Amino acid sequence: MSLFFKVAKYLAREKPLSAKESTRVEYGKTLAKLGEEYPDIVVLDADLSGSTQTKHFAQVFKDRFFNMGIAEQDLMGTAAGLALGGKIPFASTFAMFATGRAWEQIRQTIAYGNLNVKIVASHGGVTVGEDGGSHQALEDLALMRILPNMVVLVPADGPETRAMTRWAAAYQGPVYMRTGRLALPVIYDDSYRFELGRGSVLRLGGDVTLMGLGVMVHACLEAADLLAGAGIAARVVNLSCLKPLDWELVVACARETGAVVTAEEHMVAGALGSAVSEILSEHYPVPVKRIGLRDTFGISGKPELLLKHFGLTAADVAAAARQVIARK
């Protein structure tokens, strides 16, 4: 079973590396490498190539990079046309503008047409920081998850970003991947291979399952440490493939641990918390607590302060774990 395979692989790892990597930076570097391997890859950006890191590709493959200016609707439409013409377009901008401003273009053309467009959007979540509420996408995953044909990915570290970017280039169909600004600790080693529709167990435990996405996978791992100090064995799962979600793993964890916490840097409505709750309410109801933002917009501040302000820390995850365990 793949669950066992992935657990075994993770547990066999050496001590975690101390180096930190940002998912957007690793995306940019990987894309530039893939440009050599895939002559059909083209990259589009909307005047944010420095922030999204598509600049690395742009510098090397000048005739395969198209800056569309500050025009996200046109960005998505042009990417769709390039896919229709046999190219493999990667379209990047901030998550808010990619999925918000151009949602209907994505819906009507890319998803409805089932086109081979890869939308890789940076600056997801409150860890965007100082730019504030206008630039912190807290709805992007919900907006993409609801679309037929769309695959939705949120890498949790550098190796996973590299694996997902490489996977997306080879996959035929629309993909949305959210990257972030923060440098994150490295979880996986470079042998990590992404599998569509599969989550991975990062830590074994039988009392509760902490299911995380992106930045919050790290909060879940820290929370498991905190809980271990109190004699609670928390299982930690990275559900980086939000759609299609690994429902077998979700149900197995609910059955084996009897309580679930979901944690995401997103509204609690529409993304991981919703997806897990939907599956469990239909297939295996257990106490669930969703960590995320509740009916609010972001604000300016240092990422660490914002995570604390919005209840997205390891301590918050650990407290939620205690609550669901008490409700068993």
Added chain:
Amino acid sequence: MENQVAAQLTLPILDPGRLQELARQVRLDIVEMLYRSGSGHLGGSLSAADLLVALFFAEMRRQADNPCWPHRDRFILSKGHGAPALYAVLSRLGYFPREELATLRRFGSMLQGHPDSSCTPGVEIPTGSLGQGLSIANGLALAARLNRLNSRIFVLLGDGESQEGQIWEAAMSAAHYGLDNIMAIVDRNRLQIDGRTSEVMSLEPLAPKWQAFGWHTLEVDGHDIPQILEALKSCRGVTGKPSVIIAHTVKGKGVSVFEDKAKYHGVAPNDEEYQQALKELGAA
């Protein structure tokens, strides 16, 4: 390579008389389809009939028996509600059996209310939500350039549709990237659902807008087939910039009761109107 391409081409029909006759038949198809389905967009389908016939029968490089021929010219119906006109033309070109026209908008039909490429041979991409086709055409034009294909990309825009901001984003992009393989046509029928474009949201001066955006811009009578053919031909030699033809048309063209009336934007003919239309369009 080009010789091989030429040998495979479906030969164009250049005789204006034959094209006019085809346009008359396409109009009859449109009226028949809408009457049978009980719904659909009449006015904007009839206004575009001559333009589509000129494009598909005389101008575009294609192979009737091979809709996915890689060297084909591409067509995007950005004003997707004109689907009946496109379906009528595609059926007459042999992309699918003519009997399918009678199934327009029905459950299980290959002819969806608005174009859907997963259902209909000859349709390149789903359209229907206005304002998006020119961006898609630009992407196709960039891909053709990278793939070193001589394909040209034709896109039919509505005039009301040009109120969408994305049209002008795309107009900027096509000029910025010098996409001389783009050929846009605006069906300037001067009406939209709520009334005259001049009353709902003014578009004029329209030709100067396109010129100011860096496009080679022409204006024609969109029901005069020789004029349309001449304009299309003259755009073939334009290099370094995209071309647009503003085609002045009459919404509902061909049937007096439908002509220039906003009310017939999105309704099917009733029994009386249907009989009148058959008579005016010279049904046998």
